[in-house]
Amino acid sequence: MSETINDKPGAIRPDFAKQDGLIAAIAQCVHTREVLMLAWMNEEAYDETLATGRAVYYSRSRKKLWRKGEESGNQQVVHDIRIDCDRDAVLLWVDQKGGAACHEGFSSCFFRKMTEKGASHEVIGERVFDPKAVYKK
Amino acid sequence: MSETINDKPGAIRPDFAKQDGLIAAIAQCVHTREVLMLAWMNEEAYDETLATGRAVYYSRSRKKLWRKGEESGNQQVVHDIRIDCDRDAVLLWVDQKGGAACHEGFSSCFFRKMTEKGASHEVIGERVFDPKAVYKK
Numbered sequence: 001m002s003e004t005i006n007d008k009p010g011a012i013r014p015d016f017a018k019q020d021g022l023i024a025a026i027a028q029c030v031h032t033r034e035v036l037m038l039a040w041m042n043e044e045a046y047d048e049t050l051a052t053g054r055a056v057y058y059s060r061s062r063k064k065l066w067r068k069g070e071e072s073g074n075q076q077v078v079h080d081i082r083i084d085c086d087r088d089a090v091l092l093w094v095d096q097k098g099g100a101a102c103h104e105g106f107s108s109c110f111f112r113k114m115t116e117k118g119a120s121h122e123v124i125g126e127r128v129f130d131p132k133a134v135y136k137k
Numbered sequence: 138m139s140e141t142i143n144d145k146p147g148a149i150r151p152d153f154a155k156q157d158g159l160i161a162a163i164a165q166c167v168h169t170r171e172v173l174m175l176a177w178m179n180e181e182a183y184d185e186t187l188a189t190g191r192a193v194y195y196s197r198s199r200k201k202l203w204r205k206g207e208e209s210g211n212q213q214v215v216h217d218i219r220i221d222c223d224r225d226a227v228l229l230w231v232d233q234k235g236g237a238a239c240h241e242g243f244s245s246c247f248f249r250k251m252t253e254k255g256a257s258h259e260v261i262g263e264r265v266f267d268p269k270a271v272y273k274k
Contacts (some may be wrong), residue, residue: 011251011255011256011257011258012258013255014250024175025162026163026172026175028172032170033170033171034170035163035165035172035228036219036222038161038163038175038226041144046255047255050251050254050255051254081250081251081255082173082176082247082248082249082250082251082261083247083249083251083258084246084247085239085240085241085243085246085248086246089246089247090173090247091172091247096268098273101221102222104222106222109221109226110219110221110226110228111219111221111222112149112218112219112220112221113217113218113219114187114191114218114219114220116167117188118148118150118183118184118187118218119148120148121148121149121220124219
């Protein structure tokens with residue numbers, strides 16, 4: 001087949017310039033393949049994730065690095081990092097400590113399913129932890 | 138457990154106001170759970186996806202609706218739509234017609250795996266089709 005991937009030899013890097021310094025990062029459970037969450041990384045978060053093997057994101061609301069699990073203890077141990085064709089998104093295969101990625105206590109942030117062509121929805125996830133007990137604010 | 142999900146009864150909608158009218162949309166294969174791609178939806182794309190059962194995105198580069206497969210024929214038949222906790226991302230479970238979501242001809246856009254802590258990478262995907270044959274430009 002013809003070759004159209006324009007990779008230079010060696011390392012490729014995400015293109016942080018495209019989206020105000022940020023790339024999208026999808027976390028997927030390495031064991032079950034459940035999609036856990038979508039978050040953002042700036043270059044510092046990406047490099048720290050690669051260096052430490054723990055998922056580090058950039059919180060757009062708090063405007064600072066977000067070392068996943070720093071408050072809840074539920075770290076994400078990174079097994080694999082994949083980068084997409086246009087280099088503005090990465091896919092992490094993670095081992096989610098504590099079993100829940102979502103701050104609402106569900107394994108996945110995608111715990112609501114749209115029904116009736118979007119006219120309704122149902123909660124399909126089961127709570128792994130009680131957010132009020134984990135985030136003692 | 139305590140209830141902290143602030144859903145009103147009935148339908149919830151994505152929050153399009155948060156990101157310049159766009160939400161992130163992850164497409165995942167309904168059969169294999171492979172994460173296929175990350176794209177964007179504006180409200181019109183979201184509503185058309187719900188109404189038609191085919192994935193419709195918004196192309197930020199072309200600044201218009203992108204009915205996935207309109208050029209390649211490789212539509213995505215949508216089985217499930219899930220919405221995340223803060224309502225700025227959706228997860229689609231799709232049946233990817235033609236077997237490849239990526240315009241480069243791979244099943245997934247995430248066909249490159251970072252190695253050596255990001256100092257190198259390898260192509261892990263296998264090409265399903267030849268992009269030059271499908272996109273006749």
